[in-house]
Amino acid sequence: MCAYRIAVMKGDGIGPEVVPVALSAVERAADVYGFSVEFRELAAGDSALAEVGQALPDETVEGIRSSDAALKGPVGETAKDVIVRLRQMFDLYANLRPAKVYPGVRPLVDGVDMLIVRENTEDLYKGYEFELPGAAVALKVVTERASRRIAEYAFREAERRRRHVTIVHKSNVMQKTDGLFSRVAREVASSHPGVSYREMYVDAAAMAIVRDPLSFDVLLTMNVYGDILSDEAAQVVGGLGMAPSANIGDSMALFEPVHGSAPDIAGRGLANPYATVLSASMMLDWLSRSKGDRRLAQASRLIESAVVEALRRGIATPDLGGKYKTWEVGKKLEAVIVELGGQRRSRSGPQAPPGGEVGPQEAGGGGPPEDQIPEGGAGQDKVEAGRGERGARQA
Numbered sequence: 382m383c384a385y386r387i388a389v390m391k392g393d394g395i396g397p398e399v400v401p402v403a404l405s406a407v408e409r410a411a412d413v414y415g416f417s418v419e420f421r422e423l424a425a426g427d428s429a430l431a432e433v434g435q436a437l438p439d440e441t442v443e444g445i446r447s448s449d450a451a452l453k454g455p456v457g458e459t460a461k462d463v464i465v466r467l468r469q470m471f472d473l474y475a476n477l478r479p480a481k482v483y484p485g486v487r488p489l490v491d492g493v494d495m496l497i498v499r500e501n502t503e504d505l506y507k508g509y510e511f512e513l514p515g516a517a518v519a520l521k522v523v524t525e526r527a528s529r530r531i532a533e534y535a536f537r538e539a540e541r542r543r544r545h546v547t548i549v550h551k552s553n554v555m556q557k558t559d560g561l562f563s564r565v566a567r568e569v570a571s572s573h574p575g576v577s578y579r580e581m582y583v584d585a586a587a588m589a590i591v592r593d594p595l596s597f598d599v600l601l602t603m604n605v606y607g608d609i610l611s612d613e614a615a616q617v618v619g620g621l622g623m624a625p626s627a628n629i630g631d632s633m634a635l636f637e638p639v640h641g642s643a644p645d646i647a648g649r650g651l652a653n654p655y656a657t658v659l660s661a662s663m664m665l666d667w668l669s670r671s672k673g674d675r676r677l678a679q680a681s682r683l684i685e686s687a688v689v690e691a692l693r694r695g696i697a698t699p700d701l702g703g704k705y706k707t708w709e710v711g712k713k714l715e716a717v718i719v720e721l722g723g724q725r726r727s728r729s730g731p732q733a734p735p736g737g738e739v740g741p742q743e744a745g746g747g748g749p750p751e752d753q754i755p756e757g758g759a760g761q762d763k764v765e766a767g768r769g770e771r772g773a774r775q776a
């Protein structure tokens with residue numbers, strides 16, 4: 382049986398604690414749906430720099446290139462040389478950062494379910510920085526092409542959600558760069574009449590995410606603003622330990638938690654692994670579409686449902702008020718995956734032949750249709766609680 386090849390970078394700090402939890406979750410879900418995965422461990426980050434003199438060794442880049450997808454733990458001070466480089470090298474232009482309230486987590490505001498769609502390849506993170514005598518200069522690069530493709534991505538995502546986009550920029554001050562981004566975003570908006578939108582300056586958006594987070598469905602923004610707002614949004618829904626992300630290009634995608642290497646808690650079993658587990662779930666969903674294999678989408682849903690069920694049972698690390706160590710959460714989550722997987726298999730009766738192809742409408746649509754989302758999908762009520770809220774003010 383052919384195996385899906387996953388490039389794995391455990392990274393630094395809490396990375397080696399949280400990534401194995403995600404890998405075993407994927408393995409258990411793969412067992413349930415009868416496909417196999419091959420994990421290829423690759424070096425990256427501060428530890429790679431110390432060991433082989435490169436934060437992003439050439440073998441790692443080649444290993445990713447020859448894999449079907451990549452899962453990355455956080456790296457430390459070498460983040461710029463690892464993740465920012467990988468995003469540009471593989472043109473992973475769409476950074477998806479869902480911020481959603483899960484049961485058992487104490488959020489600032491209940492029912493929040495928003496998706497930050499962040500341009501991931503340019504802006505100040507292009508890295509064009511220069512030193513002058515007594516000064517330093519960074520170039521903010523914004524192109525029409527990159528702005529258009531991320532705006533298209535955001536509006537397409539909104540069509541699958543609650544059909545509202547908030548375009549976030551600061552064009553009143555950054556008139557040329559953010560001006561270009563907002564103009565292109567408005568043009569794209571006009572070609573998606575079924576999706577309402579509003580515009581917000583980034584400072585006002587930072588306030589609105591705390592004050593009125595239920596008014597957000599999809600938030601479309603630029604690279605630096607998206608980086609900052611996604612940590613803020615994560616805190617609104619319960620903390621960085623619950624914030625997964627995807628970096629998506631046309632032919633490759635890399636998945637990682639939003640958080641960093643958390644050196645303050647590393648090595649003590651305190652790290653919440655769910656952000657990485659949920660990133661792995663997003664990875665299986667993307668792979669399902671890229672490979673046309675429905676089992677992967679089922680496995681993705683199973684993992685998310687198991688996280689919800691585990692949280693309901695109080696299986697959590699101290700950041701969520703739980704009493705379990707990282708690896709204990711991992712073991713218990715595996716058991717929940719096996720348990721829910723068994724229930725699903727017995728409910729669905731004899732299994733369809735493996736490798737059921739994803740139909741064309743699913744393949745293009747991004748994600749399995751609603752009828753494949755497991756029923757009873759633990760916590761769907763909560764996860765979807767924000768769905769009735771439009772907050773759709775046209776701007």
Ligand code: NAI
Nearest residue numbers: 455456457458460464621622640641642643646652653700
């Ligand atoms: P951080 O995200 O590592 O930590 C911020 C706070 O959140 C800390 O108090 C930490 O203990 C807590 N936290 C983070 N993840 C957690 C988890 N899974 N469970 C429980 N608590 C968690 O941000 P910080 O401290 O600014 O950065 C630390 C290092 O991470 C830096 O060297 C930075 O460059 C790197 N970094 C790497 C990223 C990447 O690989 N994509 C992203 C962000 C930061």
Ligand code: MG
Nearest residue numbers: 608609612639
């Ligand atoms: Mg960040």
